[in-house]
Amino acid sequence: AQSVAQPEDQVNVAEGNPLTVKCTYSVSGNPYLFWYVQYPNRGLQFLLKYITGDNLVKGSYGFEAEFNKSQTSFHLKKPSALVSDSALYFCAVRVLYNFNKFYFGSGTKLNVKP
Amino acid sequence: GAVVSQHPSRVICKSGTSVKIECRSLDFQATTMFWYRQFPKKSLMLMATSNEGSKATYEQGVEKDKFLINHASLTLSTLTVTSAHPEDSSFYICSAWNATSGISRGQFFGPGTRLTVL
Secondary structure: OOOOEOOHHHHHHHHOEEEEEEEEEEOOOOOOOOEEEEOOOOOOOEEEEEOOOOOOEEEEOOOEEEOOOOOOOOEEOOOOOHHHHHHHHHHEEEEEEOOOOOEEOEEEEEEEOO | OOEEEEEEEEEOOOOOOOOOEEEEEEEOOOOOOEEEEEOOOOOOOEEEEEEEEOEEEEEEOOOOEEEEEEEEEHHHHHEEOOOOOOOEOOOOEEEEEEEOOOOOOOOEEEEEEEEOOO
């Protein structure tokens, strides 16, 4: 079965500090991994994805994520957090052989304090 | 490009009534759309895969007769919550798969519909 785990319900960080939001996955075959952000009462916005190639993926708004096959992880990172980064972040895996379904992690609430 | 809309954005209904939510791909055709349900401060739960011209496939535990899905055209899928109850209150999000090549290829999400059943 395909699954994604986000071990932290909430991450608190001070503005200007680096942030990390953790994600681990369990998939059959090569993983297609994604990060999305959600603001209150809004849909999901795409941040970045890993399909193949370079393990370090750069995405929108200065975010990046590192694919680590040995640790089955895909942690989201940003060198310097902004208060406006405060939102709900979801890691997801795409299942190619099953209608391209997406399965999401439980979400991590990021709080960036001034 | 690759915009997905949902209508309505917010709906309040009485218990026992049915509510229809529309999901449209505005600038691409989508043979496959997905419906998710999100509980407060919780993750998105995939409810069903909507396939144009055929029956939807439902995830385990999702009641087919409760959540009717119709994908009548390549740009429209509808989710009807039948005989709604307060426990159906939730945030419903759709997504559409854009299979065209190029930068717009991928899955795109609608803005969501907040359903409140009184």
